[in-house]
Amino acid sequence: MSSKPPHASLFQVYLRLRPPMNPRNDENERFLTVETPQASQEEEETPVPAPTHITLQPPNDTRKRAIEKFGFTKVFEEHASQLDVFQDTGMESIVRGVLREGRDGLVATLGVTGSGKSHTILGSKSERGMTQMALDVIFRSIETARKSDNFEISPMILASLTASDHSESQLFSAQSFLDAVYGDHNPGRSSRAPTPMSPSRANTPSTEPTPALIFPRRQPRERALTSPRLPIVSHLAVDLSSNAEYVVLVSMYEVYNDRIFDLLSPSFVSSQGNAMSRGNAQKDRRRPLLFKPTEGSPDRKLVAGLRKIACSSYEDALAILDVGLTERKVTGTGANSVSSRSHGFFCLEVKKMASKRNGEMTWSGNTLTVVDLAGSERARTAKTAGATLAEAGKINESLMYLGQCLQMQSNLQDGVKTALVPYRQCKLTELLFSNSFPSSNQMSRGQYPQKAIMIVTADPLGDYNATSQILRYSALAREVTVPRVPSLAGSIASVPSERGRSISGRISPNDGLTEELERAFAEIARLTKDCHNFAIRLAEEEIARSEAEHRLQAAEDRCVMIEQEVREECWADMEEQVEAERRRWQAAWDEQIGRHDDLVDKKIELVSRGFDIYEDPQSTTHERIEELESENVQLRRRLATLEREMSSQSPTRKPRTKQLPASPKGLSNGLGRASEIENAMQRVNQLNITDAMFSQPSPMPKLASPGKKLRKVSTRKWDLAPENEL
Numbered sequence: 001m002s003s004k005p006p007h008a009s010l011f012q013v014y015l016r017l018r019p020p021m022n023p024r025n026d027e028n029e030r031f032l033t034v035e036t037p038q039a040s041q042e043e044e045e046t047p048v049p050a051p052t053h054i055t056l057q058p059p060n061d062t063r064k065r066a067i068e069k070f071g072f073t074k075v076f077e078e079h080a081s082q083l084d085v086f087q088d089t090g091m092e093s094i095v096r097g098v099l100r101e102g103r104d105g106l107v108a109t110l111g112v113t114g115s116g117k118s119h120t121i122l123g124s125k126s127e128r129g130m131t132q133m134a135l136d137v138i139f140r141s142i143e144t145a146r147k148s149d150n151f152e153i154s155p156m157i158l159a160s161l162t163a164s165d166h167s168e169s170q171l172f173s174a175q176s177f178l179d180a181v182y183g184d185h186n187p188g189r190s191s192r193a194p195t196p197m198s199p200s201r202a203n204t205p206s207t208e209p210t211p212a213l214i215f216p217r218r219q220p221r222e223r224a225l226t227s228p229r230l231p232i233v234s235h236l237a238v239d240l241s242s243n244a245e246y247v248v249l250v251s252m253y254e255v256y257n258d259r260i261f262d263l264l265s266p267s268f269v270s271s272q273g274n275a276m277s278r279g280n281a282q283k284d285r286r287r288p289l290l291f292k293p294t295e296g297s298p299d300r301k302l303v304a305g306l307r308k309i310a311c312s313s314y315e316d317a318l319a320i321l322d323v324g325l326t327e328r329k330v331t332g333t334g335a336n337s338v339s340s341r342s343h344g345f346f347c348l349e350v351k352k353m354a355s356k357r358n359g360e361m362t363w364s365g366n367t368l369t370v371v372d373l374a375g376s377e378r379a380r381t382a383k384t385a386g387a388t389l390a391e392a393g394k395i396n397e398s399l400m401y402l403g404q405c406l407q408m409q410s411n412l413q414d415g416v417k418t419a420l421v422p423y424r425q426c427k428l429t430e431l432l433f434s435n436s437f438p439s440s441n442q443m444s445r446g447q448y449p450q451k452a453i454m455i456v457t458a459d460p461l462g463d464y465n466a467t468s469q470i471l472r473y474s475a476l477a478r479e480v481t482v483p484r485v486p487s488l489a490g491s492i493a494s495v496p497s498e499r500g501r502s503i504s505g506r507i508s509p510n511d512g513l514t515e516e517l518e519r520a521f522a523e524i525a526r527l528t529k530d531c532h533n534f535a536i537r538l539a540e541e542e543i544a545r546s547e548a549e550h551r552l553q554a555a556e557d558r559c560v561m562i563e564q565e566v567r568e569e570c571w572a573d574m575e576e577q578v579e580a581e582r583r584r585w586q587a588a589w590d591e592q593i594g595r596h597d598d599l600v601d602k603k604i605e606l607v608s609r610g611f612d613i614y615e616d617p618q619s620t621t622h623e624r625i626e627e628l629e630s631e632n633v634q635l636r637r638r639l640a641t642l643e644r645e646m647s648s649q650s651p652t653r654k655p656r657t658k659q660l661p662a663s664p665k666g667l668s669n670g671l672g673r674a675s676e677i678e679n680a681m682q683r684v685n686q687l688n689i690t691d692a693m694f695s696q697p698s699p700m701p702k703l704a705s706p707g708k709k710l711r712k713v714s715t716r717k718w719d720l721a722p723e724n725e726l
């Protein structure tokens with residue numbers, strides 16, 4: 001068995017073994033051994049090649065399982081350092097591809113939870129990971145090729161970068177982004193370029209696009225300020241001959257529950273500012289992004305609408321990485337205290353600027369994507385429940401699809417004509433593989449398939465079943481051996497022939513018996529061979545069964561997840577209904593209370609009226625006086641009219657207005673109107689009396705109704721008007 005030449009596969013697959021966490025305390029049996037490679041016999045001075053194969057020895061249980069042997073591009077044993085892995089996986093050539101050859105690069109880690117994926121990709125407090133080392137190599141390489149020593153990302157550069165970007169992204173300078181995240185208390189960042197509002201920039205035409213840069217304020221984490229500097233990779237810097245300006249755009253996203261979320265534009269702030277502290281129960285209110293062809297890139301899918309941060313230094317890029325990592329979903333499980341619950345994608349786009357004669361800037365470049373996959377896990381081992389278990393279901397499902405794609409890759413190498421790699425089954429495989437198959441159109445435009453490596457991590461003392469599952473679909477080659485049972489037929493066969501020759505030194509005369517024996521031996525040999533073949537088939541079946549078990553496990557996880565989702569939906573529905581009902585009852589209650597209050601008010605009013613009916617005597621008196629005065633004026637007018645009439649009938653008589661009160665009876669004459677005048681005069685006199693009466697304070701009690709009395713003295717029309725008018 002030999003692993004296939006690297007160029008034949010989409011991914012070069014490396015295996016890295018994790019050292020035991022506590023060597024003294026590990027009770028688990030080691031199930032994985034590294035095959036020692038054979039040194040070339042011809043050239044004795046040639047160093048021993050690196051191991052490429054491992055053997056998986058099933059645990060000694062009742063199940064007779066086959067021994068499996070797996071082949072990889074290279075196997076890194078427990079003692080391999082971060083730098084060994086960086087150098088020997090060919091990261092340098094991947095970075096060179098991005099910087100010089102116009103080829104995208106992809107580095108991903110795959111493994112069971114807790115096997116060391118994040119350690120490999122992101123490092124630890126004392127050592128850097130693949131991402132940081134790749135960033136260091138990139139920045140060291142472009143610094144030597146830069147035209148100017150003091151390159152600063154001006155608003156103009158940012159604007160031209162935005163115009164050249166096809167992924168509908170929002171671009172910000174690292175400085176404005178970090179200012180938004182950390183505010184002013186940002187020690188250790190004084191070396192960065194001035195802010196866009198600083199005086200040195202005041203004269204620059206403000207062409208920087210200004211989409212809202214909202215980010216919950218954070219306290220800078222300790223790690224961001226004291227990031228490790230080891231291992232040193234300065235010797236790996238790529239020589240870039242051309243003098244140009246470069247900008248590195250950093251973007252980060254995670255695939256969580258098969259949806260893509262930007263890690264650099266969070267939508268909510270956790271109280272402690274750490275994703276670890278965010279309960280998984282908290283609803284995900286982030287807006288998922290689409291992986292789609294865009295207007296500027298119709299034949300290639302891109303994650304659209306990401307936030308991209310333009311960095312001109314290693315420190316800036318590191319700070320951005322740190323911000324994104326605090327947003328990533330991680331949680332503590334039974335298998336790993338800091339377990340990644342999403343597949344993290346960290347994209348480093350290296351943009352090279354070329355200025356045209358008219359001063360216009362054009363940008364070209366490629367992307368290095370570093371992927372930290374979430375680990376497959378068994379609910380029993382990880383002791384997960386609820387939302388974390390549901391997440392695990394999604395993780396296992398996406399890894400199962402990834403396994404199918406990787407298996408298809410090894411089939412392609414074997415020359416098996418299979419259908420296309422089924423990478424469109426989930427977001428994870430789409431993101432990992434869609435750039436591996438550029439269309440002929442893209443190829444003609446100089447877009448080559450990406451260079452990709454997969455680092456499979458395994459714990460030789462960990463979970464045998466989960467590890468063998470991962471190795472089965474990720475290995476470039478696989479061989480199954482069945483432990484041989486000592487052949488009974490062989491031992492029997494050897495005995496008579498020995499005996500036959502040793503006894504006489506000649507061929508036995510009993511030829512018939514010998515022939516029969518030989519036939520029997522041949523039969524036994526055939527049966528033994530069959531038996532061996534059956535054993536191999538049995539081993540294959542055993543593997544298929546364990547794969548089916550794995551799928552069953554994934555399906556069960558999915559069921560649990562669906563159940564969880566349904567429960568959550570029902571719960572949300574129920575809550576909504578209860579809330580609606582509560583609101584309805586509240587409204588009815590408020591209405592009832594309102595009505596009751598009105599009723600009480602009315603009752604109070606009625607009761608208070610009964611006790612205190614008050615009429616302002618003064619205002620009533622005034623009204624009455626006015627009324628009577630106007631009546632008086634009318635009466636006087638009437639009187640004057642009557643007098644004029646009378647005087648017109650007897651021109652010799654003088655008007656007797658003043659005498660009227662003195663002798664009212666004297667008016668009773670035969671003219672027919674005298675009595676009327678007399679009445680009127682009486683009324684006038686009465687009114688005068690009433691006037692006098694009202695000008696005095698009212699002697700009547702308040703409750704008495706003066707209106708009634710006054711009404712008696714009011715003049716009625718028919719008292720004065722001529723009869724014919726009535």
Ligand SMILES: Nc1ncnc2c1ncn2[C@@H]1O[C@H](COP(=O)(O)OP(=O)(O)OP(=O)(O)O)[C@@H](O)[C@H]1O
Binds near residue numbers: 017112116457
């Ligand atoms: N090569 C190594 N050398 C030293 N420590 C290691 C190594 N690999 C892993 N570890 C340690 O093992 C623990 C688990 O590793 P890590 O978090 O990287 O696992 P993981 O595969 O990313 O898990 P998950 O999928 O749950 O996120 C960590 O404490 C890490 O520091």
